[in-house]
Amino acid sequence: MAFSRWAAPMFGIVAVLLALVGLWLGFAAPEDYQQGDTVRIMFVHVPAAWLSMFVYACLGGASFLSLVFRHALADAAAKAAAPLGAAFTVLALATGSLWGRPMWGAWWVWDARLTSVLVLLLFYLAYMALRASLDDEAKAARAGAILALVGVVNLPIVHWSVNWWNTLHQGASVFRKGGPTMTVDYLYPLLLMSLAFMAAFGALWLVRIRGEVWRRRAEAAALRAARR
Amino acid sequence: MISQLSLENLAICRGGRTLFAGLSHTLTTGQALALTGRNGAGKTSLLRAIAGLVALETGQVGFGGLDPAEARAGGLHLIGHLEGLKPGRTAGEELTFWRRWLGGSSGAFESAVVTLELSTLLDLEVRRLSAGQRRRLALARLLAAPRPLWLLDEPLSPLDAGWRERLGQIMAGHLAGGGLIVAAVHDPLPIPAITLEIGS
């Protein structure tokens, strides 16, 4: 707990600094010869998509720890991570849509990556719904952990199957095979933005875990007071 | 088979609240334990903890040296508030299934039907039975598949005075045959039993 007191603001500052440098480099980089300036959406879209999957991995890891070691902090961490992951997913989908619009004239394309991220959003929503709908907190925590692990097994299958489906149907693709040409000019801002997003996630996650732990303590105290 | 039930320093938490702690008792063959206490004190939770459904906060339950998983799988009966009977099936179908599931013989099935006077009810659907008749059908499991340890949660409540007495005779017979009984009750049991108050 004490760790998060200084770690959270530190992560936050790191996130802001990295984002500033990343965005500055991103806007300084030359235009893509095909896509012009719109390619710069990539600097938000790609890190958001990476983070949405990274957060799910964190959710899975925390759930595993919660099930195996029954550590209350692991459970609070899983619960805290879910809305953040969902937010990154929504950001990835929105920026993907914005990127696709000037390219293809459509607000949404059933591209492999976008479809995978959409299913990932469904996973997050299912997890949050499950935890919210069980009244007994301990049971909700375990049920959520089981669901998260089922998702961890299923997610690669979903990702692969959606990719396969996409190759079958040769649909419109926002992203050229292999992604946009990754010159050094693009790579550095992309990496910096990814690190910035990760640091931002770290900060927000720590803050949310603290909030969850304090909420539980407050509830326990209120219950004890009510019983006297 | 289970010859002893030992409860060592048990504590149970539900919903963040400790129901009771430091509960210890040992029960041997031919003995009955009556659990008393107000509603919500933890009697049902204790029965379910002995059955292995609810996790213990501290302490452990011993089955006289037997492997707990094996003992729970084949050595005890748990008859709770809810009877576990499907409304759309007939009493005979339900009892036959449970007899098979719990590993009883058809001879035991017959004797259960006779003892609890269920023969006229077997062809009726469960939803058409009265509360007392359903309770007798649920209790028939005890006789249709003999097992040494009986965990009973308020077994007498929907029964009338005559059937309470008969159930007392059945329980006495079980104890005489080397069985053990733990029952959560509000009223005194119709058999001699050690009383343990929960949540005081």
Next chain:
Amino acid sequence: MSRAGALLAREVALAWGKGGGPLVTLGFYVGTATLLPLATGPEPARLAAIATGMAWVALALAALLSLERLFERDFEDGALDLMVLSPVPLELVCALKCLGQWIATGAPLALAAPLAAIGLGAKPELVPLILACALVGGLAFAFTGGIGAALSLGARRGGLLTAVIVLPLFVPPVIFGGAALDAFASGLPWQAGLALLGAYTAAAVALGPLAMAAACRNALS
């Protein structure tokens, strides 16, 4: 009759239900399949293009509908407690429940699927493949659906929650089955889709009961 056999027979009998059996689920299936031409207009060419896909999706939804009572009934009336207290492992109990569900409702749905697809304009040559996909896919839907049903035990609005949990799990079998049917209709190789569907079903049958049993134990504690 062994314990497992007795349980399976009981599950099939309960899922079949009195008075009508799987007719309710079939009725839902036919009704959903009927909504499509009502929504898009009856031109044969347009319908035929998505006939198999729609029949396949409606099958998934109908399977979803019958999930709610899979564990809920036994959980609420205390029968699940007694099923845990037996030498039969809880994982096997869950598997038998899903199998019973598939036999009682999934198999009849699989027989109805080709009819629905033809009604929507699919070619009759598709019938064997539709039947195969519906049978194998129905098993996948039953076992992955069971995971959702077990996790939502004791939850408010359990039916809706089960659907939300289960839809991401339905994505791979829907893709694989749909791809197989689409490929066959277009004259392309269809074996890959069916093989992948079979593989997913095998994984669901093998791993699903583990999650279901864990979820049931959690709900009973």
